[in-house]
Amino acid sequence: MFHASPWRSDFPAIAALQHQQQTYLDSAATTQKPHALIDAIGQYYAQGAANVHRAQHLPGSLATRAFEASREKVAQWLNASSAEQIVFTHGATSALNLLAYGLAEQFQPGDELVISAAEHHANLLPWQQLAKRRGLSLRVLPLEASGVVDLQAAAQIIGPRTRVLAVSQLSNVFGAWQPLSPLLALARAQGATTVVDGAQGVVHGRHDVEHMQCDFYVFSSHKLYGPDGVGVLYGRREALLKLAHWQFGGEMVHQADYQSASFHPAPLGHEAGTPPIASVIGLGATLDYLSGLDTQAVAEHEAGLHAQLLAGLRARSGVQLLGAPQVALASFVVEGVHNADLAHLLTDQGIAVRAGHHCAMPLMKHLGLSGCIRVSLGLYNDSGDLQRFFEGLDKALEILV
Ligand SMILES: Cc1ncc(COP(=O)(O)O)c(C=O)c1O
Structure with missing residues (x-):
């Protein structure tokens, strides 16, 4: 099912980023801004x-x-x-x-x-x-x-x-x-x-x-x-x-x-x-x-996209999710692949996700990881963004695995 975001056009940067061939999936780091602001x-x-x-x-x-x-x-x-x-x-x-x-x-x-x-x-x-x-x-x-x-x-x-x-x-x-x-x-x-x-x-x-x-x-x-x-x-x-x-x-x-x-x-x-x-x-x-937004519609949109993100990650062999994500984001590692290499190949394809320790170095050490990739969603993301992410991920993994 395609989850469209009715709020996408409220955020002018999304169109600008798309024009630069960028898919923004790093809203947990910072969000894009609405016209109102x-x-x-x-x-x-x-x-x-x-x-x-x-x-x-x-x-x-x-x-x-x-x-x-x-x-x-x-x-x-x-x-x-x-x-x-x-x-x-x-x-x-x-x-x-x-x-x-x-x-x-x-x-x-x-x-x-x-x-x-x-x-x-x-x-x-x-x-x-x-x-x-x-x-x-x-x-x-x-x-x-x-x-x-x-x-x-x-x-x-x-x-x-x-x-x-x-x-x-x-x-x-x-x-x-x-x-x-x-x-x-x-x-x-x-x-x-x-x-x-x-x-x-x-x-x-x-x-x-x-x-x-x-x-x-x-x-x-x-x-x-x-x-x-x-x-x-x-x-x-x-x-x-x-x-x-x-x-x-x-x-x-x-x-x-x-x-x-x-x-x-x-x-x-x-x-x-x-x-x-x-x-x-x-x-x-x-x-x-x-x-002014319909909170129920926002919650349903966030839940639908998040489920799509988790399903896509779980369907790929070698991808290991961190913990049990409940909302808005998912962090993962891929067996045998360094997160920085994967991030590099995603960046080359215009996929903006976050890689590294996410300002939680002691947690990464505790998990025995040097870092991970985090995909995070905002109001403006839609299923098309996730499709582009998964295509990018598959291409990167073809090279790295
Ligand atoms: C859970 C959590 N706490 C605190 C912060 C710090 O926020 P800021 O850098 O905006 O002060 C962040 C930023 O990523 C965060 O994710």
């Missing part, structure tokens, strides 16, 4: 850029209004009860670094930070480095073969010394949803702070942070069809208020003299300096666009 950013710059939260002039108040409207839209997208729970950062990575610094003062030597073995470097290295600085111990939850956390092992590891549990919602390597509800419950029972890396998860379906009952949830706009340079840190109100300030400068300060200062609470207190104004406004326009 491109127009909003163009309009902001064309009509008069201005800094936010400081100028009294008209362009300044218009920019501030549009900027704060985006904060409201993000809060609605995540079902946060208030826009004050939304801090704009420069991406998921900077949100996770903010947390690792902002929480640091709450820990004593010997306390434990817990992550899963499937984490992206962005949700590993800030905690690893914090552990080193503060004499904490970093504990790693093992995975089942499907790529999700082994809950029995998690129940042994998460204990009274656990101060933080930081896990991804959806793995960027396995495409598998973590069992967040029981995992977070284990951490909450120990009074630990819970952090969910929603960088991949936020893109697929709607997620309700209140229902999730996490303390913090982070994502990057650019993976959600939005502009780059902006990310989101959602925080439960009490958890946000306990977070220490980590960057200092303009607009986050309440009162300052030469020897001391006091700071705004969240969100502004964690947004030092000029924020990525155009990108925040663009993210708001992207969320307007996404909110």
Whole structure:
């Protein structure tokens, strides 16, 4: 069955890429952008850029209004009860670094930070480095073969010394949803702070942070069809208020003299300096666009294409899938073939997939792999893209195997 994407023409880059003989299958790295976003950013710059939260002039108040409207839209997208729970950062990575610094003062030597073995470097290295600085111990939850956390092992590891549990919602390597509800419950029972890396998860379906009952949830706009340079840190109100300030400068300060200062609470207190104004406004326009889509139709399209991707990979001998992908992407290796060689031959045929360690080096080492190939899907992909991928794969394998 051919799955056509009714949203393909909303993304002008898809036609441009096709014109360059490129088939884009790397949306888990970053997505193409809808007209709605491109127009909003163009309009902001064309009509008069201005800094936010400081100028009294008209362009300044218009920019501030549009900027704060985006904060409201993000809060609605995540079902946060208030826009004050939304801090704009420069991406998921900077949100996770903010947390690792902002929480640091709450820990004593010997306390434990817990992550899963499937984490992206962005949700590993800030905690690893914090552990080193503060004499904490970093504990790693093992995975089942499907790529999700082994809950029995998690129940042994998460204990009274656990101060933080930081896990991804959806793995960027396995495409598998973590069992967040029981995992977070284990951490909450120990009074630990819970952090969910929603960088991949936020893109697929709607997620309700209140229902999730996490303390913090982070994502990057650019993976959600939005502009780059902006990310989101959602925080439960009490958890946000306990977070220490980590960057200092303009607009986050309440009162300052030469020897001391006091700071705004969240969100502004964690947004030092000029924020990525155009990108925040663009993210708001992207969320307007996404909110207008038929969520059921999107879910069915994603599921249909994903099933086609998995079936095609499973049908090819020597292809070995990593874990049990549930949505949007699939990573694989081919027996006797180096992923870089395969990626090279796919690239030569205009197939844009990702190869390598996917910013999860410890996971690759654990799996005994030097890397793998990842195919990932966006709203705009259709069965034609997958046909071109499989033709390219077959040609490459004829040469390599
Ligand atoms: C699961 C996960 N977490 C975090 C990140 C980091 O996102 P960014 O580079 O946009 O900060 C990524 C990016 O690939 C990711 O896949």
